[in-house]
Amino acid sequence: MCPAPSPTPEPDPPATGQNVTSGAAVHDLTKRFGPVQALGGVTLDFPGGQVTALMGENGAGKSTLLKILTGDHQPTGGRITLEGQPLTLESPARARAAGIRIIPQEPEIIPYVSVAENVYAGALPTSAGRRLDRTELRRRVTADLDRLGFTGVLDPDLLGSQLTPAQRQLVEIMRAVTGEAKVVAFDEPTSSLSEHEVDALFRLIRRLRDQGTAVIYVSHRMQEIFQLADRIAVLRDGNLVGVQDARSTSVDELVRLMVGRDLSTMFTRRRADRGRLVLDVKDLTTEDVRNVNLQMHAGEVVGLAGLVGAGRSELALALAGDRPVLSGTVTLDGQRLRHGRPGEVIRAGLGLAPEERKAQALFLHRSIRDNSSLVVLERLRRLRFVSRAAERKLVQQYADRLRVRAPSIEHEVRKLSGGNQQKVVLARWLARKPKVLILDEPTRGIDVGAKAEIYQIIADLAEEGVALLVISSELPELLGLADRVVVMQNGRVTGELGHEDATEEAVLSLAMADDIAGVTPAGASS
Amino acid sequence: MTTITPQATKDAPPGQGAVGGSRTLLSFVGGQNLSLIGALAVVLALFGILNENYLSVSNMQVIAEAATITGLLAVVQTVVIICGGLDISVGSQVGVASVVSAMVFTSTGDNALLGVAVAVGVGVLVGVLNGLVIVYGRVNPTIATLAGLAAYKGLAQLLSDGRAQGYVLNDDIFVFLGRGKVAGIPAMVWILIAVAVAVHLLLTRTDIGRNIYAIGGNDTAARLAGININKYLVAVYALIGVVAAIAGILLTARTGSGQPTSGSEGLELKAITAAALGGCALRGGKGGIGGTLLAVALLGCLENGLTVEGINSFWQNVAQGALLVIAVVIQQRRSGERAVGLPT
Structure with a gap:
C-alpha cells in the first residue's frame, strides 16, 4: 500500500549534469x-x-x-x-x-521599527553589554543597499509601516x-x-x-x-x-x-435542463473582484475556475454578504440582497461552504449536532427554546443522508476526518434547504472515497433544483461536475465555457489570459 | 451505510452518567469538573479537621452569603468569556449600582422599588456603553473594560462623594434581601440560584446560547452562519450590567448603605478566577455555569477557611492571583496547542 520511498544506495544523477558542486x-x-x-x-x-x-x-x-x-x-x-x-x-x-x-x-x-532593523531582525549588531550598535547597523545596511542596487529606492530609516x-x-x-x-x-x-x-x-x-x-x-x-x-x-x-x-x-x-x-478519474453526471433564474449578479465590484456578472439557474452546477489569487473565494464571500460591496447588485430569486448582512443572505436562500472549513465554518470543540443545526435553529425553536428532540431528528436525518462516519451526532467535530468534517458543513446547509449553494474547494484535503461521495451529493442537490457554484482548483473535478465553467483572473471573469468546450487547456488559457497575451514565443529567451 | 447507530443517538454523550437524576446533575456540573468537586472536598475536609465549627450550618450560610455577590458576577463573566470577551469593570459596576440604589431610595422618601429599578436601569446603560465601545469603537474588550474599571469606580465615588450613602435597613424589602431566609436558605442565595439557572437555561437550551458559544468558538464561522455578532456582544454586556446591578443592590442590602468601593473592589478578579477555574476557555467558546458555580464555592470555602484560621488577608490575595494563573496554565496544557508565538 504505502509506497515507502526506498533509499537509493547510489545518488541519482541530477536532471542536468552540469556543475553539480554548486547549488x-x-x-x-x-x-x-x-x-x-x-x-x-x-x-x-x-x-x-x-x-x-x-x-x-x-x-x-x-x-x-x-x-x-x-x-x-x-x-x-x-x-x-x-x-x-x-x-x-x-x-x-x-x-x-x-x-x-x-x-x-x-x-x-515589523511595523514600527526601521528598515535597517527589519532587515537584521534577530541578528542585530551589538556592542558591549548587548547595546544596539546603530553605527554598525547603518554601515551594514548602507553597504547592502549599495551592493543590491537599492540605494535611493529604499531609505533605511523608514519605518516598516511606511x-x-x-x-x-x-x-x-x-x-x-x-x-x-x-x-x-x-x-x-x-x-x-x-x-x-x-x-x-x-x-x-x-x-x-x-x-x-x-x-x-x-x-x-x-x-x-x-x-x-x-x-x-x-x-x-x-x-x-x-x-x-x-x-x-x-x-x-x-x-x-x-x-x-489522467482524465479517467473524471466524474460525470447526467445533465438536466436548466431551470428558472435564481441568482443574478450584475457588475459586482468589491475590493478584490471587479465587474463580475454571473447568472445561475435552478438545478445547474456552475464551476468557478482560476488560479490561486484570482478572486474566486473573495467572490464567494462577497455573495455570502461578508465583504463590502463597492458597486453592483446581487439578486436572489427576485429579492435584491443588501451587502454586509450574511444573516439576510442566508434567509434569502444562499449558503456558503467556505474554503477553509476549520477556520471559517466549523466549531471544532462542539458536537456534530451543534455544528449542523446552527443555521436552522430558528426553525427548531419555540419561545426561544430549541427543541432537542426535533434537532436530533433533523441532524440525524442529514448525518445519515451524507453518511457522516462518527459514533454519534454528539461527537466533537475536531475528532472527525477531513471528509466527515466537510460533510458536517454540508449537512448544515442541506438542513437549511438553500436555493443557491456555494461550495469553495469542497474536496480539498479529503480522501478519494469521500470525494466521490461529495460528487454524488452535488449531483443529487442539482437534481433537486439547487443551483450550485463549485470552486475547485482540481480541474478534472470541476470539468466533470460543472454544466459550465466560469474562469477568473485578477478579480475579473475572463471567460465562460460550456461543458462541451471546457477542456483543461481552454480553462487554463483563460486563467492565465493576461499573461499569455504578452508572450511571443520568439522572444522566449531571457 | 452510516455508522451512526440509532442506539448511539439515544444514549447520552460519553462521560455522562446512566441514571436519569445523576445524569442531569452531572450534565449541569459538567463531567470534566469532577476535579473541582475533589478540590472542594479536600478544602472542606482540611478546614473541617482544623476547626470544628467550619462545617457547621451557620458557617456554611456565612460562606454562601459571602460568595453570593462573587457568584452573580462569575455567572455573567462566564457568559461574556464564552462569547470571546471579558469584563473587568464588573466590580466598579457593582459600586455604581450600590450607591445609586441607596441614594435613590433615600431621596425618594424610602421608595425601595424605585431604588432597585433605577439601579438596574443604570446597570443596563453602563453595560450597553461597554458593549458599544467594544463593538463600534473596535476596542479590545480587556482594554475597554479596564477603562470602565477606572471610570465607573470614579463615577460611584463622584455620586457618593466617596462615602457610604444612605441607610436602607429601615425598609422591609432591603432587610429581606440582605437578611431574609426562605426555607432556611438566605434570600440572596436564592437570587443567585435563580440567576444561575436562568443563565444556564439561556446558554444550553436556547438558540441565543448556541449563538453565544458559536461567536466565542469561531467568530468567522459565526458571522458566515449569519449571526449578528455586534448585537450579541452589546446584549451580553447589557446582561452583565443588569446582573452587576443586582449584585450592587444586594451589597447595599447587606451593608445597610450604598458603598462606592468597599465590598466591590477586586470582585472582577474573583469573578474571572472563578470562571477560569470552572473551565471557561479564556479564548472563548467553552465553559458552563455548573463549573463556574463550583469554582465560586471552592473559592468561597477557601477564603472562609483561611479567615477562620486567621491567615493574613494579604496572603489571600496572593493565593487568589496564583489560582488564576494556575487555572489558565492547566487549561493551556490541556488544550495541547503548539507552544509557539504569543499566547492567546
Whole structure:
C-alpha cells in the first residue's frame, strides 16, 4: 500500500549534469500529509548561476517543495544536497544558516521599527553589554543597499509601516541575501509589484544569478518565466513531469505538461435542463473582484475556475454578504440582497461552504449536532427554546443522508476526518434547504472515497433544483461536475465555457489570459 | 451505510452518567469538573479537621452569603468569556449600582422599588456603553473594560462623594434581601440560584446560547452562519450590567448603605478566577455555569477557611492571583496547542 520511498544506495544523477558542486539538489523527495501525497519522489537540481523556474497548477507540489528546502516541512523520504554535500534541514534556522533563503509571497514586516532593523531582525549588531550598535547597523545596511542596487529606492530609516508593497518585498529580499546566500527562492514575488518595480526585481535576480547563486523562481506568469528562467521545471500532482530549456520550449508545451493528467478519474453526471433564474449578479465590484456578472439557474452546477489569487473565494464571500460591496447588485430569486448582512443572505436562500472549513465554518470543540443545526435553529425553536428532540431528528436525518462516519451526532467535530468534517458543513446547509449553494474547494484535503461521495451529493442537490457554484482548483473535478465553467483572473471573469468546450487547456488559457497575451514565443529567451 | 447507530443517538454523550437524576446533575456540573468537586472536598475536609465549627450550618450560610455577590458576577463573566470577551469593570459596576440604589431610595422618601429599578436601569446603560465601545469603537474588550474599571469606580465615588450613602435597613424589602431566609436558605442565595439557572437555561437550551458559544468558538464561522455578532456582544454586556446591578443592590442590602468601593473592589478578579477555574476557555467558546458555580464555592470555602484560621488577608490575595494563573496554565496544557508565538 504505502509506497515507502526506498533509499537509493547510489545518488541519482541530477536532471542536468552540469556543475553539480554548486547549488542545491533534491533526490527522490517525497512528502505525505496524512493520506495526501504532496510530493511523489521528485529528483531535481537547482544549479548555481541559473534561474530555475518551478511551474505547475495549484496543488502540484511547488510550495511543498519550497517549504522542505527552507526547513518548514520535513520530507517523508528522499535526500537534499547542497554543493554536493548531504544536508538535513530540521528547522528554518538550519536552512538559513546553510545558505538557503526564500522570499515569501507575503512579506513579514515589523511595523514600527526601521528598515535597517527589519532587515537584521534577530541578528542585530551589538556592542558591549548587548547595546544596539546603530553605527554598525547603518554601515551594514548602507553597504547592502549599495551592493543590491537599492540605494535611493529604499531609505533605511523608514519605518516598516511606511513601506509600499514593493519596498516590503525589497526588505524581504535584503533579509534573504544578507550573509552568504547560496540558494534563493522567490515565491510569486511579483503579485504586488508594479511594472517598474518588477524590472528592478528582475535586474536583481539576474545579478544574483551572475554571482553564482542558485535562483528558484515560482510563478504562474508565463511572461515573467520566459524573461527570467534558464530552465523550467514543471510539477504535476506532486511529480516532476519535465524540465525544459527556456530557450527551446513554448507556452503550449508548458501548458500541456501542466495539465496532461489522467482524465479517467473524471466524474460525470447526467445533465438536466436548466431551470428558472435564481441568482443574478450584475457588475459586482468589491475590493478584490471587479465587474463580475454571473447568472445561475435552478438545478445547474456552475464551476468557478482560476488560479490561486484570482478572486474566486473573495467572490464567494462577497455573495455570502461578508465583504463590502463597492458597486453592483446581487439578486436572489427576485429579492435584491443588501451587502454586509450574511444573516439576510442566508434567509434569502444562499449558503456558503467556505474554503477553509476549520477556520471559517466549523466549531471544532462542539458536537456534530451543534455544528449542523446552527443555521436552522430558528426553525427548531419555540419561545426561544430549541427543541432537542426535533434537532436530533433533523441532524440525524442529514448525518445519515451524507453518511457522516462518527459514533454519534454528539461527537466533537475536531475528532472527525477531513471528509466527515466537510460533510458536517454540508449537512448544515442541506438542513437549511438553500436555493443557491456555494461550495469553495469542497474536496480539498479529503480522501478519494469521500470525494466521490461529495460528487454524488452535488449531483443529487442539482437534481433537486439547487443551483450550485463549485470552486475547485482540481480541474478534472470541476470539468466533470460543472454544466459550465466560469474562469477568473485578477478579480475579473475572463471567460465562460460550456461543458462541451471546457477542456483543461481552454480553462487554463483563460486563467492565465493576461499573461499569455504578452508572450511571443520568439522572444522566449531571457 | 452510516455508522451512526440509532442506539448511539439515544444514549447520552460519553462521560455522562446512566441514571436519569445523576445524569442531569452531572450534565449541569459538567463531567470534566469532577476535579473541582475533589478540590472542594479536600478544602472542606482540611478546614473541617482544623476547626470544628467550619462545617457547621451557620458557617456554611456565612460562606454562601459571602460568595453570593462573587457568584452573580462569575455567572455573567462566564457568559461574556464564552462569547470571546471579558469584563473587568464588573466590580466598579457593582459600586455604581450600590450607591445609586441607596441614594435613590433615600431621596425618594424610602421608595425601595424605585431604588432597585433605577439601579438596574443604570446597570443596563453602563453595560450597553461597554458593549458599544467594544463593538463600534473596535476596542479590545480587556482594554475597554479596564477603562470602565477606572471610570465607573470614579463615577460611584463622584455620586457618593466617596462615602457610604444612605441607610436602607429601615425598609422591609432591603432587610429581606440582605437578611431574609426562605426555607432556611438566605434570600440572596436564592437570587443567585435563580440567576444561575436562568443563565444556564439561556446558554444550553436556547438558540441565543448556541449563538453565544458559536461567536466565542469561531467568530468567522459565526458571522458566515449569519449571526449578528455586534448585537450579541452589546446584549451580553447589557446582561452583565443588569446582573452587576443586582449584585450592587444586594451589597447595599447587606451593608445597610450604598458603598462606592468597599465590598466591590477586586470582585472582577474573583469573578474571572472563578470562571477560569470552572473551565471557561479564556479564548472563548467553552465553559458552563455548573463549573463556574463550583469554582465560586471552592473559592468561597477557601477564603472562609483561611479567615477562620486567621491567615493574613494579604496572603489571600496572593493565593487568589496564583489560582488564576494556575487555572489558565492547566487549561493551556490541556488544550495541547503548539507552544509557539504569543499566547492567546
